[in-house]
Amino acid sequence: MARTLFEQALAVYEAHGNLKGQADTLARLGSLDAQEKHDHGRAERAARIYAEIGDDKGRLFALNIMSIAAKERGDLIQAGEHLREALDVARACGDVDGEAGTLIGLASHVMTTRRDVELSEKYVLAARDLIPRLVDPGMAITIHSMLGSLALSRGDVAAAERSNRHALDYHSEDWAGSSAAAHGAAADGLTIQGRTDKATREALEQVRLLERERRRLGNSRNQARAYRKNRPVYRRALDLAATSGDGEAALEVLESGRAQALTAVLGGDPQLIAHNAFDFDGELDQLLRRISTFEESPDVFRTGGNLTPEARSGWTAMMATALEEDHERLANLIGTELLRKAAPPETIADHRAMLPSRTHTLAYDIEWQGSRATVYAVWVPPLPAAPTVDRINLTAEQSRWVRTLADQDTATTLLNHPSHGWQTGLSSLVPQGLRNILTGSERHQDGIDLVIVPTGELWAIPFAALHVAETPLLDLATLSLSPSLGVAATASTRRIRPVRRALAVLDTRLRGTSAERATLKRHFRLREVPPLASDIVTALGPRNKFDLGVVSAHGDNVRGLAHSLRIGKEARLFAGVLLRCDVPLWWVMGACWSGRVNNEPGQEPVGLPTVALLRGARAVVAALHVVPDRATGQILATTYRGLAEGKPAPAALRAAQREYLANRGGPPLIHWAPLVSIGAPGAVGA
Missing domain, CATH: 1.25.40.10 (Tetratricopeptide repeat domain)
Incomplete structure (x- = not known):
C-alpha cells in the first residue's frame, strides 16, 4: 500500500x-x-x-x-x-546527527570488512565527541553501546561495562530500541565474566524494550517482521535463562510474541468482539472467494492448460505467488484488526492467577540447527511455585520424528500403529520435575490438569500418546493445547454452564456421524443445520442460546482465515466466516487437520480453533492430523455424553479416548491420539 x-x-x-x-x-x-x-x-x-x-x-x-x-x-x-x-x-x-550516524555506519562497515577494531573505535570516538551537540539522544545510546561492544572484542570487560552504563544513562521510552542494544551489550559482558544470573536479567530487559518497540507498530505484518528480525535476541535471552535456571525469565521470553493480540482481545471488553464487530467483510469475502476458486479449480487452471513447459512453469509460479500473497493479506487483515481491538496487555502473573488452582503449564520453544533441534521447556507449576526451565538437545532420530509428525504427508506413517518408538523417544520433552509430579505417590487419582503451549513443529505432536514411565500421558493428565499461556488463562475466565442446547452440522458422507447424531439427540435439545455457511452464520447469530456446537465434516490443511471445513459436497465453512458467528462455549470439529493453526512466534495464531475461541468458545475439540471417520465419530459421541454429565471439554474428551482404548485393545494411534482440546484447561475431577 x-x-x-x-x-x-x-x-x-x-x-x-x-x-x-x-x-x-x-x-x-x-x-x-x-x-x-x-x-x-x-x-x-x-x-x-x-x-x-x-x-x-x-x-x-x-x-x-x-x-x-x-x-x-x-x-x-x-x-x-x-x-x-x-x-x-x-x-x-553541519548536520551533527547525520555526521554521528554516518561515523557509526563507517565503524560498523570497517568491522564487517576488515575486523579493524582500532579504526572502528576511532570512528566511534569521533562520534562520541559530537554527543554534546546531538539533537537525537538515542544516537548517544548507540555510540556508547558500540564502544562497549568494541571494548569486549579486545577483551576489556571493565571498559565495556562503563560504556554500557553510560548508554543506559540516556534511556527513555522514545529511545527504547537503542537502550535495548545497550542492555544486550551489557549481557554480553556479563556472560564473558560468567555472571549468567545478571546477564539473564540484562537480556530480559533487552527483550522487554524490543517488545515495547514492536507493539508500537500498528500493523500485524510489521510486528511479525520485527519479531523475526529480533529472534536471535530472544533466543539468546532464553539460552541464558536456561543456563542460569531462571524459569520466570524463560517464561516471559517464551510468551513474548505469542498470541499477544488474541490474548488481549479475549481478556478485554466483550463488546470489542461482539457480533459483526470486525470491519473488513468486503475484502475478507473477496480474498476467501479467490482462494477457494483457486483450490477448487481443475488442474487446467493451476497449470496453465496447453502451454509450453517453459510457459507452464512461469504460470504455475505466478499462481502460487498470487495465492501466497492472498494468504499473507488475510493474515495481516485479522492480525491488524486484533491489534486495533486489543486491551492493554496483562502480566504473566495475572495470567497464572486466572488459571484453575491445580493447573500446570508446559511451554515450549524449538530451534533448528540443520537436522537437529534444541527444545526449551518451561514447566509452570501452580502458584506459588516458581517456573523451571530445561534445555533439551534432541538426537537426530528424535528431531526426525518431530519433523515427520509436523508434515501432514508423512505423519500417518508414525500414527498408523498401535504403538511406536517416538512415544517413548520423545518423552524427554517432559521435564523431570513434572515427571515426578505425574508419577509420584501423591498425585491425584485423576491426574493433573496440564496445559501444553507448543510452538512451530511441536504443535503437531499428539502429546497424549507420549509415554512417561511406560504410561501414556493420557492416563496421567487432562491435557489442553494453547497457543500461549495467556490464551489458556483468558479462556478460563469464561464461565462453565450446563450443556442443554446443541447445534450440529453432520456430513452424512462420514461413517461416524450416525453415532454422533444419536448421542446428541439423546442428551440435548438438538438443532441440525443444513451444510451451508450462510445457514450456520444465521443459526449462530447474536441471539443464539446454544451451549455446544458440532461440525463433523471433511477438513483441509490450509492455515489462517482460509482454514476451512468442507461441510457438504461443495460448501465450506472458512475461519474467516466463523468470525461472524457467536460460537458456543464448547465447539467440536470432527474433521482432519481442524486443530492446526499458524503457530509461528511473532504471528497471531490464526485458524479455525483460535477463531472459535475468539468468538466465544472456552475450549475447542479438534484434530491435529488425518482421522478416520468411524473412530472419530465414536470418540466424539462419548465426549458429548461427558459434556452432558457436566465435564469440561478436555476432561470429557480424555474420558472418551480412554474408554475407546479400553474397549478396542490397542487400536492404531491415528484412531484417537490426534484429537485434542484447545483453549482453557479441564478441571480435574469435575
Whole structure:
C-alpha cells in the first residue's frame, strides 16, 4: 500500500515539475527498494536531484540508503564509498546527527570488512565527541553501546561495562530500541565474566524494550517482521535463562510474541468482539472467494492448460505467488484488526492467577540447527511455585520424528500403529520435575490438569500418546493445547454452564456421524443445520442460546482465515466466516487437520480453533492430523455424553479416548491420539 501511494505521488510531482517532491518520494521508494530488492537506482536519482536543488540533508539521506542497498546485495566496497561521501556531505552542511550516524555506519562497515577494531573505535570516538551537540539522544545510546561492544572484542570487560552504563544513562521510552542494544551489550559482558544470573536479567530487559518497540507498530505484518528480525535476541535471552535456571525469565521470553493480540482481545471488553464487530467483510469475502476458486479449480487452471513447459512453469509460479500473497493479506487483515481491538496487555502473573488452582503449564520453544533441534521447556507449576526451565538437545532420530509428525504427508506413517518408538523417544520433552509430579505417590487419582503451549513443529505432536514411565500421558493428565499461556488463562475466565442446547452440522458422507447424531439427540435439545455457511452464520447469530456446537465434516490443511471445513459436497465453512458467528462455549470439529493453526512466534495464531475461541468458545475439540471417520465419530459421541454429565471439554474428551482404548485393545494411534482440546484447561475431577 505504501509503495503504491508513493508511486502515485511521484507521478503527480513529475507532472508538475516539483523537484523537491520528486526527490523526497524517490528517496522513500529507494528505501523500500533497498530493503526489498537491494536496489539503489531510485535513491541515486534522489541524490542527484537533491544535489541539483542544493538540499544537502536530503542528499545525505539518499546516500545512506544507497549504502544500505549496496551492503544488502554484498557490494561492501561500494557501501563504504557511499558512507564516506555521506560523511563529507554531513560535515559540509553541519548536520551533527547525520555526521554521528554516518561515523557509526563507517565503524560498523570497517568491522564487517576488515575486523579493524582500532579504526572502528576511532570512528566511534569521533562520534562520541559530537554527543554534546546531538539533537537525537538515542544516537548517544548507540555510540556508547558500540564502544562497549568494541571494548569486549579486545577483551576489556571493565571498559565495556562503563560504556554500557553510560548508554543506559540516556534511556527513555522514545529511545527504547537503542537502550535495548545497550542492555544486550551489557549481557554480553556479563556472560564473558560468567555472571549468567545478571546477564539473564540484562537480556530480559533487552527483550522487554524490543517488545515495547514492536507493539508500537500498528500493523500485524510489521510486528511479525520485527519479531523475526529480533529472534536471535530472544533466543539468546532464553539460552541464558536456561543456563542460569531462571524459569520466570524463560517464561516471559517464551510468551513474548505469542498470541499477544488474541490474548488481549479475549481478556478485554466483550463488546470489542461482539457480533459483526470486525470491519473488513468486503475484502475478507473477496480474498476467501479467490482462494477457494483457486483450490477448487481443475488442474487446467493451476497449470496453465496447453502451454509450453517453459510457459507452464512461469504460470504455475505466478499462481502460487498470487495465492501466497492472498494468504499473507488475510493474515495481516485479522492480525491488524486484533491489534486495533486489543486491551492493554496483562502480566504473566495475572495470567497464572486466572488459571484453575491445580493447573500446570508446559511451554515450549524449538530451534533448528540443520537436522537437529534444541527444545526449551518451561514447566509452570501452580502458584506459588516458581517456573523451571530445561534445555533439551534432541538426537537426530528424535528431531526426525518431530519433523515427520509436523508434515501432514508423512505423519500417518508414525500414527498408523498401535504403538511406536517416538512415544517413548520423545518423552524427554517432559521435564523431570513434572515427571515426578505425574508419577509420584501423591498425585491425584485423576491426574493433573496440564496445559501444553507448543510452538512451530511441536504443535503437531499428539502429546497424549507420549509415554512417561511406560504410561501414556493420557492416563496421567487432562491435557489442553494453547497457543500461549495467556490464551489458556483468558479462556478460563469464561464461565462453565450446563450443556442443554446443541447445534450440529453432520456430513452424512462420514461413517461416524450416525453415532454422533444419536448421542446428541439423546442428551440435548438438538438443532441440525443444513451444510451451508450462510445457514450456520444465521443459526449462530447474536441471539443464539446454544451451549455446544458440532461440525463433523471433511477438513483441509490450509492455515489462517482460509482454514476451512468442507461441510457438504461443495460448501465450506472458512475461519474467516466463523468470525461472524457467536460460537458456543464448547465447539467440536470432527474433521482432519481442524486443530492446526499458524503457530509461528511473532504471528497471531490464526485458524479455525483460535477463531472459535475468539468468538466465544472456552475450549475447542479438534484434530491435529488425518482421522478416520468411524473412530472419530465414536470418540466424539462419548465426549458429548461427558459434556452432558457436566465435564469440561478436555476432561470429557480424555474420558472418551480412554474408554475407546479400553474397549478396542490397542487400536492404531491415528484412531484417537490426534484429537485434542484447545483453549482453557479441564478441571480435574469435575
